[in-house]
Amino acid sequence: MVPARVIALSPLALVILALSGCSTLGCNDTTAERGKAGARVQxxxxNGQPLGVTAVVVDWRLEPHPQVPSExxxxxxxxxxxxxxxxxxPAVDACAVDKKRVALGCQTIYSSQAFGPADDPLTGDDWLAVEHPEQVAGVLLIPNDQSHDRRTCEVDVKDGxxxxxxxxxSRGDRL
Incomplete structure (x- = not known):
């Protein structure tokens, strides 16, 4: 049998431990390292483990967007x-780059955006707006899956x- 005084002091001891930073609910945020960009990426x-999905830039070209050709x-x-x-x-970041692989404009593309003819249903298209389109030398994909936005410790200490x-x-990053 535990004495009543020990039971009464137990919550107080837990509060003191929590306030002193000795909590058992440690929450750590880390950021994965960006993978090497390419026109075809795994x-x-x-954690850097392959998902069994390959993302590929099928082709690209410069042209006015049909909804805003004046731009x-x-x-x-x-x-x-x-x-x-x-x-x-999954989702990956796509970037228009210059000859030195410097990003001129980027955005995230999702596999769920893909649509197309029945013989290639996972093919889609998108547009990147860049300040100087004449500098574009290619479109590269970054292999890191961007589809899951996990909670951070700042937002949720318990589950983040x-x-x-x-x-x-971002524009100016070298890929």
Whole structure:
């Protein structure tokens, strides 16, 4: 039998431990390292393990967007996700780059965006707006899966934490 005084002091001891930083609910956020960009990449999870999905830039060209032709040329590119589930598959960042592989404009594309003819149902297309389209030398994909936005420790100490995808690339990043 535990004395009543010990039972009464137990909650107080837990509060003191929690306030001193000795809590058992440790929450750590880490960011995965950005993988090497390419026109064809094996999509990887936050631990760097392949998901069994390949993302591919099928082709690209400069042309005015049909809905806003007055804005000039944009990068129109087609992509494919081989091995993806079209409803809940991965996402990768796509970037228009110059000859030195410097990002001129980027955005995330999802395998669920893919649509196309019956012989290639996981092919889709999208547009990238860049400031100087004449500098575009290609479109590259970054292999890190961006489809899961895990909670951070800052947002949720109890359920957050873990490895998060790398920050999305921005204009000026070298890929």
């Amino acid at each position: 999509v990887v999870n936050t 000039g040329d944009r990068v129109h590119f087609r992509f494919r996700f081989d091995g993806a589930d079209e409803y809940s598959g 934490g873990g490895i998060h995808p790398p920050e999305p690339p």
